[in-house]
Amino acid sequence: MLIYLGCSAVAAFALAIGLTVAGAAPAAVAHAAFALGAMPLIFAAMGHFVPVLTRSGGAEPAIHRLPLVLQAAGAVAVGVLAGALPGWALHPAIVAGLAAAAVFLGWQWRRGRASLGRPHPGLGWYKAALVCLLLALAAIFAGLLWPAGYAALRLAHLHLNTLGFIGLTAIGTLHVLMPTVLGQPDPLAAQRLRRQLPWALGGVAATAAAGLLAWLTPVGVLLVGGVLVDTVAGWLKTHGVRRIVGDGAAVALLGAALGLLATVATGFVHGFGGLPGRPAVTAFFTLFLLPLVTGALSQLLPVWRFPGPATPARARMRATLVRFGALRTGLFLVGGGLLSAGATAGAAPVAAGVLLFAAMLLRGLRARG
Numbered sequence: 001m002l003i004y005l006g007c008s009a010v011a012a013f014a015l016a017i018g019l020t021v022a023g024a025a026p027a028a029v030a031h032a033a034f035a036l037g038a039m040p041l042i043f044a045a046m047g048h049f050v051p052v053l054t055r056s057g058g059a060e061p062a063i064h065r066l067p068l069v070l071q072a073a074g075a076v077a078v079g080v081l082a083g084a085l086p087g088w089a090l091h092p093a094i095v096a097g098l099a100a101a102a103v104f105l106g107w108q109w110r111r112g113r114a115s116l117g118r119p120h121p122g123l124g125w126y127k128a129a130l131v132c133l134l135l136a137l138a139a140i141f142a143g144l145l146w147p148a149g150y151a152a153l154r155l156a157h158l159h160l161n162t163l164g165f166i167g168l169t170a171i172g173t174l175h176v177l178m179p180t181v182l183g184q185p186d187p188l189a190a191q192r193l194r195r196q197l198p199w200a201l202g203g204v205a206a207t208a209a210a211g212l213l214a215w216l217t218p219v220g221v222l223l224v225g226g227v228l229v230d231t232v233a234g235w236l237k238t239h240g241v242r243r244i245v246g247d248g249a250a251v252a253l254l255g256a257a258l259g260l261l262a263t264v265a266t267g268f269v270h271g272f273g274g275l276p277g278r279p280a281v282t283a284f285f286t287l288f289l290l291p292l293v294t295g296a297l298s299q300l301l302p303v304w305r306f307p308g309p310a311t312p313a314r315a316r317m318r319a320t321l322v323r324f325g326a327l328r329t330g331l332f333l334v335g336g337g338l339l340s341a342g343a344t345a346g347a348a349p350v351a352a353g354v355l356l357f358a359a360m361l362l363r364g365l366r367a368r369g
């Protein structure tokens with residue numbers, strides 16, 4: 001299931017790039033990447049990490065199947081926004097997303113309470129991310145029913161989903177994933193996670209409300225940006241830049257954090273109406289999500305494919321996936337920078353990066369244990 005979802009996410013990213021080239025509505029492109037691609041994968045990754053964070057057994061089969069509900073909801077959202085399905089279909093898609101997120105949050109709550117000793121502070125980030133998803137879906141539902149509030153509720157939906165749901169999940173995971181990728185413990189990671197969560201939540205809340213109260217814009221940028229700077233500074237201090245850049249998965253994770261920082265910085269300008277907001281969606285996808293997901297999958301897919309103790313087959317698959325990691329990250333950052341600045345030529349390096357990863361993925365999956 002995890003491998004299927006990892007591959008589906010890569011396929012959804014390719015679909016998003018294809019839809020852009022075909023001139024589809026920007027909202028359809030955004031949901032191909034975020035709702036169809038990232039949302040189910042995030043649920044799958046949380047299902048993998050929560051038992052680790054709470055020192056409990058693997059997730060139950062019903063929890064494992066939850067991402068499929070989200071995949072269906074995401075597919076319907078893309079269909080409606082691309083004009084292929086009638087508008088009323090959004091309502092059942094939102095209700096399904098709300099139900100799946102609520103069930104998942106309840107499961108995380110129970111796992112946290114049953115944890116042997118205190119759960120790892122990463123769990124708090126996941127619960128907060130799910131609350132953001134619930135609020136974001138409730139906001140767009142309310143907006144569809146109440147046209148006068150649609151504009152502000154749509155802004156709340158998109159910022160709560162991107163910075164809140166995806167952003168909090170990503171930062172919470174990166175603190176744990178970076179030392180795992182490098183095989184070098186980070187004794188300060190748990191402390192940083194505990195310290196940063198209230199600031200990150202404040203930043204997301206300020207950004208979600210900035211659509212109504214523009215003065216909250218700099219508050220949101222500084223809080224979310226500050227958390228990212230603190231995270232990167234912690235990595236550089238613990239691991240050193242050489243070691244991070246020398247590993248194909250770690251360099252992608254660093255690229256993702258820097259890409260998100262750059263995207264958030266543009267919030268300063270688009271939040272005050274100095275630039276349109278759309279390029280921020282492109283930047284979020286290309287500068288942040290692509291390096292993040294390819295970097296994380298290079299580390300996680302071999303573990304999902306060959307579970308249990310480390311084996312040479314797992315090491316070989318990881319070596320295949322991390323090949324060209326630095327080149328890929330460079331292609332995403334350069335192409336994404338060009339695309340966000342309005343130069344369509346940037347699509348070529350981004351597409352090349354995705355194809356490069358897809359090729360390594362096929363090769364890694366084909367190799368036998």
Ligand code: HEM
Nearest residue numbers: 026027030034035039073074077093094097140158161162
């Ligand atoms: C079942 C799930 C979802 C549904 C039904 C849904 C529905 C919608 C709707 C109706 C809009 C307004 C489109 C418009 O005004 O043209 C919207 C906008 C948006 N949503 Fe979602 N959404 C879902 C999940 C997500 C997720 C998970 C994310 C990101 C993590 C997301 C990010 C966005 C963004 C970025 C926009 C603005 C797009 C643009 O106009 O460029 N949505 N969504």
Ligand code: HEM
Nearest residue numbers: 162207210211217220221264267271273277278280281284
């Ligand atoms: C902390 C960072 C951010 C802040 C403070 C912020 C703030 C704002 C504010 C205040 C607006 C409304 C502007 C207006 O009404 O003229 C806005 C619009 C928008 N933001 Fe952000 N934003 C941030 C990050 C992001 C990110 C990461 C994305 C991308 C995923 C994004 C996507 C958008 C979009 C698409 C719009 C315009 C929606 C439309 O009307 O079509 N923002 N932002």
